[in-house]
Amino acid sequence: MKAYVFPGQGSQYKGMGKELFEEFPELVLSADKILGYSIKALCLDDPDSKLGFTNYTQPALYTVNALTYLKKCKDSNETPDFVAGHSLGEYNALHAAGAFDFETGLRLVQKRGELMSQATGGGMAAIIGLKEKEIRDILLKERLEQIDIANLNCPSQIVISGPKEYILQAKPIFESNPGVKLYSMLNVSGAFHSRYMKESGKLFEQFMDSFAFDSLKIPVMANVSARPYKLTDIKSNLVKQITHSVQWTETICFLMGLGDITFEEIGMGKTLTGLLRYIKSEAQPLVLGAKEYDMYFAGTVAEGQNKEAKAAEQGLEKADKMQSIEITDATLGSEAFKRRYHLRYAYIAGAMYRGVSSKELVVKMGKAGMLGFLGMGGLSLSEIEEAINYIQRELNHDQTYGMNFLYDPANPEKEERVIDLYFRYGINIIEASAFMGVTSALIRYKAKGLRRNERGIIESNNKIIAKISRPEVAEAFMSPAPKRLVDKLLSEGKITEEEAIMLKEIPVANDLCVEADSGGHTDCGVSYTLLPAILKLRNDMMEKFKYSEKVHIGAAGGIGTPEAAGASFVLGADFIVTGSINQCTVEAGTSTIVKELLQQMNVQDTDYAPAGDMFEFGAKVQVLKKGLFFPARANKLYDLYRQFNSIEEIDHKTRTQIQEKYFKRSFESIYEELKNYYSTEEIMKADKNPKQKMAMIFKWYFHYSSKSALAGDIDSKVDYQVHCGPALGAFNQWMKGTIYESWQNRHVDEIALLMLKETASFLNNRFQLMKAFI
Structure with a gap:
């Protein structure tokens, strides 16, 4: 495996990046427009001696690091398995992983540098020779509680931060300690990475409110936690990074614990390369247990870390390897699908009419690492808005949820009003239900979440999972948006020319759910015939349009037992969707009489x-x-x-x-x-x-x-x-004699996890039985 690491402030020097600016003229021009000055002149000549000032240093380093990475990708045509960055370098790691484009990252870094440069009265010092605990003990003993640990660069090199008078006061105390090889005051004006940057953090958080981030294509290690990011961590982590310690030592130990890994510093200087040598000689790899490994990588794991899992995703593994793989609840379904939606499990609770799939149900699913859709059909806009507010209050940034979007042929204006509501609240996952074709509202929703990254690949922030039960409807959703509708939206000024162009290159839906014998809108389909047909159609459409991202296919309808769920996965489903069984739970938004x-x-x-x-x-x-x-x-x-x-x-x-x-x-x-x-x-x-x-x-x-x-x-x-499919009847029979026989004991997240656990057990047992016949 390979990890790219990006350096932060302190690695800058006059003349950096001279071989890069001519190779990426468009990005350099964009940088100049954003910054209001020549980034090339600053880096190469530094005519006004500003390169050492934080508000100039940070944009300069970010730019040179980013161009170095892009040249590396261009020359080597390889992608790392992980990325990490030290402080400012974390922005380059997120850029490399696809969280945002070059320009967005530069705007963020420019603001970050501006806010940090305004901090005054603070100081920082590097202490070489003592471990973290030894430094904390000294700070406690000498009553220097005003000082924070800022950077844990390696076990024996740690930076402290705080009011300048206390950093100066600490100097003779540490220098008198026989273990200290060096106490070096840093040339900074603020107490970076400490509690004293709280006001800067608040202002930066406000600035980020207008930004949206995209799916991470590569796992990114976070400074504040030394653990992999999820998409919804980005804003909170970047704010925390300003006021929290940079956990660099633990970050590297975590990556070392994943196995044989090579580190390569991308950017200026060899600061991180030197720190890596110290960490490898002074610290041990942080080896994860199976449970902790699943916790961090069930939805975000890079395909490179687990070769067997990667081979399984591509369908290339040998039969003997398959027999040795133990299926778990977290490994069921497509890893790529789980990464796309930041889920731990490939399990969705589908929408049910008039809020039967309630806001409480959606929250339960999100907190359990799964996806739930609010059933908005039949609800007023004010009721939908109230539910959204509740869900957004209850769920953390790293927990996923979605909204249903129901076809309304008699009232297309309501479709538009619902989409406007979703835009207003930043809803970026919708479940399109009961559609017989593609409508303008769906296209507008998709268009407004599109952008083309610096590699020319179109990325979609607003994602659509379309429920379908007919091949011709599936084909419509897996095709680019109809030209007549795109042209109409363009002529009305509802989308831009750039969005219209991008719509030609991507399918309307990101993913499809094949809905067979269910309690929703269905054509009485049978999973065993419908799912394989749609999978074949998906492959044909992918080949026809040369899409860069896979359209995942899920299965819904009839899933009320582990055997049914297992059959869906064996047939090729990337994920499963349940509905009827969720209607008979505590969280379902229906009456007690109906549940009975x-x-x-x-x-x-x-x-x-x-x-x-x-x-x-x-x-x-x-x-x-x-x-x-x-x-x-x-x-x-x-x-x-x-x-x-x-x-x-x-x-x-x-x-x-x-x-x-x-x-x-x-x-x-x-x-x-x-x-x-x-x-x-x-x-x-x-x-x-x-x-x-x-x-x-x-x-x-x-x-x-x-x-x-x-x-x-x-x-x-x-x-x-009461909309309901026979899956609930099968579920009731399965639950007889257990605590879940009574609906009062059925919680939507608990029965979902039980379903997945027993499905994994069922498949393991069946494969073992099949192996016995070989």
Whole structure:
């Protein structure tokens, strides 16, 4: 393995980078525009003697380090397995890993240097010869608690930081210690990497609010923790770095503990190369246990660290190697998929209508290292916004969540309003559900998260996971955005020309979820036939369009037992999505009565009924039928809609039955109520079109039946509309005789982890059994 390390402030010198500026003229020009002065002149000639000032040093070093890295990539055509940077160098590590482009990194570094240069009254000193504990003991004994440890460069070279008078006061104390070889005051104006930079950290945090960061293509080691970054750590770590110690010794020990690793310093000088020699001679590798290894690398591991895992991802491993690999809950599914979404497990809790997949459910999943989607269908914008606020308050920056985005053919304006809401709150993962094709709102969402990095590769910040159950819909989502829609958005000024160009080179969806026998919108598909067909289609589309990033394919529908989950992974699913089993948990946003009904169901207790939101199109959803009249009544309404052009054409007896038994209200009173929810224009159309009016009245029943179920209205129990697939019946049978037999003991994260653990066990046992027949 190979790790690239980038030096920080102190490695600068006049004349640095002279062989680089002519090779990257466009980046140099960009740097000049951002900085307002010639970066080449500063580095090569330093005409005004500013290179030693922090606000100039940091942009200069960042630029030269970045150009050195790009030249290295260009000349060697190789990618490191890890990257790390010392203090300022961490920005170069993040740039190398794809967190941001060159220009974004320079803007951040420019602001960082500006804020740090404004710090006054502080001092720093390097102490050579003592270990960290010895220095802390002296500071404690001499009552120098105002001094912080700033840089742990190697076991015997440590930098302290604090108010200048205390750094000066400490000088004779340390110099009198026989173990100290050198106490060197550093030429700085501030107490960098200490508590005294708190105000600078706050201002830098405010500055970063306008920045978004992209997926890390290479694991990056963090100064503040000496552990690998996750995407959502970037802002918080860069703020903490200003006020916290640089844990360089532990960073290198951590990397050494991963195995045979070569370090290469990228940038100016050999400062870090020298420190590496000391660390290797004075410290031991930090060897991780299996559990800790999974904790850090389940979602972010570089493919190079685990050769067997890398081979498995590419499908190149030999049968004898496969037999020796022990499957775990964390190794199920695609590592690349988990890295893309910063997950520990390849497991998603899919969205369920009207917040049944609740904000509490989403938070539980995020905290457990999985992904949950809020079910926004049927919710008002204010309800969605309230849920987003809750989720963002409850989850940390490194915990993933997403929002559902439901196709609304009758109200495309609402799609646009929802997307605007998602933009406002920085929602960068959505689950596109029930779409029969691509819409303008989806394209706009995708476009606004695109950028082209310095290598020319298009990267997407706003990610779409599309649920599909038909090959032609899958093909639409795996194709570039339709030209007519892109041109329309461009002409309306909703996207830029650059975004329009980039949309031609990438698929609409980042990944797909193949939804078979589920409780959502489905075409009664069967996983065993649908999933392989979509996987083949994915491969064909990847070849056709030469996409640079893989479209991952997940499986949903029918997954209620470890055997079903295992079958999905064996068929080739990169991840799995559950829905029905989550509806019968503590966190599900439905009534206690519904959960009790669901707890009693078996695999045969579901039926198909018209989808209320797509009633006119004949779309179907799967619902609970045991003890309920809803499926039969809903299908009856759709049959009447197909047969007749108006309510008046229906015979008197049937009309009376619907009003008295189904609706418990008259058609007229319902229509009057609907006038409060539909626009004046829509009501006018319905007045002129009896069939449209009939559809509106019949669709009221679907809203009523869903609302009654969610509220637990006992008087309307037989009319409950409860979306559910047979997977829950299988899950109930699996849970019989355990503590999870009762829904009150089912928490969405716990049953997910149980599912994954037992799936791994099931697959290990099956493979062992198969091995016995070889």
